[in-house]
Amino acid sequence: MSEILQKIASNLYKGDREAVAELAQEALDQGLSPGEILADGLMAGMDRVGRDFKAGDLYVPEVLLAARAMHAGMDVLKPLLSEAEVPSAGKIVIGTVKGDLHDIGKNLVAMMMEGAGFEIVDLGTGVPPEQFVEAVEGEKPDLLGMSALLTTTMPMMRTTIEALEQAGLRDRVKVIVGGAPVTQTWADEIGADGFGSDAASAVDVARSLMG
Numbered sequence: 482m483s484e485i486l487q488k489i490a491s492n493l494y495k496g497d498r499e500a501v502a503e504l505a506q507e508a509l510d511q512g513l514s515p516g517e518i519l520a521d522g523l524m525a526g527m528d529r530v531g532r533d534f535k536a537g538d539l540y541v542p543e544v545l546l547a548a549r550a551m552h553a554g555m556d557v558l559k560p561l562l563s564e565a566e567v568p569s570a571g572k573i574v575i576g577t578v579k580g581d582l583h584d585i586g587k588n589l590v591a592m593m594m595e596g597a598g599f600e601i602v603d604l605g606t607g608v609p610p611e612q613f614v615e616a617v618e619g620e621k622p623d624l625l626g627m628s629a630l631l632t633t634t635m636p637m638m639r640t641t642i643e644a645l646e647q648a649g650l651r652d653r654v655k656v657i658v659g660g661a662p663v664t665q666t667w668a669d670e671i672g673a674d675g676f677g678s679d680a681a682s683a684v685d686v687a688r689s690l691m692g
């Protein structure tokens with residue numbers, strides 16, 4: 482892998498957002514594609530952050546700094562990703578469920594989906610079922626993505642799916658779910674259409690549901 486991509490990954494890991502933004506621009510100037518910089522620079526760095534965080538070698542403040550650096554790199558790539566890569570892969574409304582304020586994973590999923598050509602409507606965090614329903618009605622997305630990081634907020638996913646059913650909108654949208662405590666078994670149990678254990682598999686699932 483090229484040296485500059487490794488530098489992007491290691492500066493993202495360190496949470497140095499200025500360096501990540503500058504290096505992303507430099508990589509573009511060297512002729513690397515935005516997709517390559519995203520996958521082998523930014524995501525590679527974030528994967529390492531995720532692994533070390535799981536192992537207890539990194540703590541929350543470091544994860545937040547790395548996420549900020551990821552955003553800085555994405556800001557450089559975003560305009561190019563949206564015009565250069567796949568035209569429009571589909572539209573997704575995404576949010577973290579009511580009662581839950583965790584958004585690092587959801588933001589990563591949204592960024593990866595955007596990189597893969599999806600149009601994103603991000604409702605943010607603490608999104609109540611009725612707001613998801615309203616967005617499905619108004620935005621007419623192909624997919625609805627819900628994130629939950631707390632075992633106490635996971636049931637909100639089921640409540641939201643039920644609210645979609647009650648509003649007569651369930652057949653209009655494919656529902657995908659994710660977040661650290663969420664599993665395929667849970668997704669099946671609540672009647673979701675798909676589950677993604679990380680941002681890359683979220684994109685794969687979204688693509689396969691789009692046919």
Ligand code: B12
Nearest residue numbers: 582583584585586626628631632659660661677679680683
């Ligand atoms: C960072 C963090 C916080 C930050 C959140 C900052 C932010 N802006 O998000 C802060 C400090 C604010 C926080 C607060 C709390 N937290 Co917290 N937090 C975490 C921590 C350390 C990391 C979560 C994270 O960002 N991971 C990194 C991302 C990249 O991973 P991810 O979220 O899993 O996302 C990936 C996948 O799951 C998937 N994915 C995620 N969403 C989606 C959506 C879709 C559609 C798809 C397909 C895929 C997908 O793709 C993502 C990218 O790969 C976890 C510990 C852990 N190991 O998970 C605890 C953790 C989730 N928190 C926990 C708790 C208890 C809390 C608090 C209640 C603490 C308190 N007493 O106040 C509050 C709750 C606040 C609230 N109401 O939400 C517990 C939950 C326990 C449980 N089983 O319910 C955990 C597990 C810590 C622990 N071991 O106790 N937290």
